[in-house]
Amino acid sequence: MNRGFYIILSAQFLSALADNTLLFAAIALLKMLSAPPEYVPILQQFFVVSYILLAPFVGAFSDALPKGQVMFISNLVKLLGCVAMLFGVNPLYSYALVGLGAAAYSPAKYGILTEYLPSSLLVVANSWMEGLTVLAIIMGAVLGGLILNEHFWAYGSFNHLLESLMLPTINSPQFSILIVLVLYILAALFNLKIPQVKLDHKLKNNHPFYIILDFARSFKMLWQDPLGKVSLAVTTLFWGVGSTLRLIVLVWAGLQLHFSLEQATQITAVSAIGIAIGAIAAAKLVTLENSLKVLPVGIAMGFAIFGMLFIHDWHKAIALLILAGAMGGFFVVPMNALLQHRGHQLMGAGHSIAVQNFNENISILLMMGVYALVIRADQPLNRLYHFLGIRHFKEAILLPSEAAFYTSVILLAGFISGVMYWLYRRYRHVNYID
DSSP states (O other), rough: OOHHHHHHHHHHHHHHHHHHHHHHHHHHHHHHHOOTHHHHHHHHOOOHHHHHTTTHHHHHHHHSHHHHHHHHHHHHHHHHHHHHTTTTTOOOHHHHHHHHHHHHHHHHHHHHHHHHOOOHHHHHHHHHHHHHHHHHHHHHEEEEOOTTTTOOHHHHHHHHHHHTOOOOOOOOHHHHHHHHHHHHHHHHHHHTTTTOOOOSSOSSSSHHHHHHHHHHOHHHHHHHHHHHHHHHHHHHHHHHHHHHHHHHHHHHHHHHHHHOOHHHHHHHHHHEEEEEEHHHHHHHHHHGGGGGGGGGHHHHHHHHHHHHGOOHOOOOHHHHHHHHHHHHHHHHHHHHHHHHHHHHHHHHHHHHHHHHHHHHHHHHHHHHHHHHHHTTTTTHHHHHHHHOOOOOSSSSOOTTTTTHHHHHHHHHHHHHHHHHHHHHHHTTTTTOOO
């Protein structure tokens, strides 16, 4: 790997670190404004919806300009969202603006890998990208909690400086947003240093109707291509399952591990460590040519998730989450690389990643919806379990939310193992196309 690749990684890490730190600052700002509790999940929905609504346009935008320039512009949009939040604009709308920048940023950050690197290095490059993104998620949580602390020395020092200059002081969420602004500025500076590559599949017509039709054509083409279909299906499944599993782990930690909410939140980061480990292993052991051979690992991941029902010790829980995360990282990184490779060949990297983001975020919304329905059906499920003679594993009466937890785990584990088994049986003999 050369210097240009590490510049791309640095830009992505700083931008992802800022994204994840800003989430905690926005939540703290909502609480300070005494917003209703449901605004917290709505905040994340505002972010996700941008990926879906803008999918037809961000792919075309990403392929119309040099990818480094697209990343720079996208970071500026994120920065504007931060400034809006800092100056009192509703955090929901401000965070939606950040989501708009993130939606435009995503096709560029992955698309440039296929344009800048040979296909033989795509799995390794994706493992680096995924590993650093996971590290940014973990560090974003740590940094977000640190700088929101009113006793943090830098926060106090900054307010003392403002007072000495006879300027008004700021609260801790505003201080956090200022830190995020600095991170976005640093990321933008790295964006300017990203090597320029030849434009890939630039559209001949910029009319919105034509762009939507082109996106529909790309969507159809990718789902009809055997290699594109299996890689798109796996990555779509992974992100839908991963987002749902994160919420289920919070319930699991409270019900069976007897963790507080703060401890439960921390344990969700353990699976991210596993994903990084799996990504590193994939880079060492998997090539693009044999990427379909990792599909059985997805089947095993379903069984690992099912194991949550039987674990009540936090040591074993951490081991299980690391194992499940490593399995996820091991099969999703080669599938990401394969999808980028085929997308680059068929329609342009930016177009294919926009299609990927569209599918992944719809998967997240749908699976979150199913999970919400299961939670709402907790009492009917409790009565059903009682009627069937099924009791809690410790021979006690089911507590509130336990029936929904058991049902969610069983459905999720069965779904991922079943889909991955079907994909493996159907596509394991598909030949790789260079």
